[in-house]
Amino acid sequence: MTEPIDLPPFSCEGCGVCCEEQGLPPGYLVPALLLHLPEALREEIAFHQEEERQTGRTRHARELPCIWYDVETKRCRHYEYRPDICREVPIGGSSCLFWRERRAAPQGDG
Numbered sequence: 001m002t003e004p005i006d007l008p009p010f011s012c013e014g015c016g017v018c019c020e021e022q023g024l025p026p027g028y029l030v031p032a033l034l035l036h037l038p039e040a041l042r043e044e045i046a047f048h049q050e051e052e053r054q055t056g057r058t059r060h061a062r063e064l065p066c067i068w069y070d071v072e073t074k075r076c077r078h079y080e081y082r083p084d085i086c087r088e089v090p091i092g093g094s095s096c097l098f099w100r101e102r103r104a105a106p107q108g109d110g
């Protein structure tokens, strides 16, 4: 079980909650948006997209961490290539608070 996160947030340091159930880097579903990525990262995403096709469920639906998320450091492994949506999440904004409050809520409440 992951420890609850104290609110309110002032920094992403030691948080990473909004990456924990993204499954894949959000916003990279359109192939054209992948063109600026190194080939190895494109192949990694393609590998997991194929796995999603084969299982019939997205990693996001399975509430799995983003494939670029490092659970040990709670950081993005490819920060310089993170999608725009990841860059635009304001710390302390509604999306940020949603994820942090979701994590702070008692586990098993649905």
Ligand code: SF4
Residues within 6 Å of the ligand: 009, 010, 011, 012, 013, 015, 016, 017, 018, 019, 089, 090, 091, 092, 096, 097, 099, 100
């Ligand atoms: S944006 Fe918010 S939820 Fe995401 S890592 Fe930063 S503080 Fe945590």
Ligand code: SF4
Residues within 6 Å of the ligand: 018, 019, 022, 024, 025, 026, 066, 067, 068, 069, 070, 075, 076, 077, 078, 079, 082, 083, 086
């Ligand atoms: S791409 Fe990076 S910042 Fe965006 S959800 Fe994945 S790990 Fe988090």
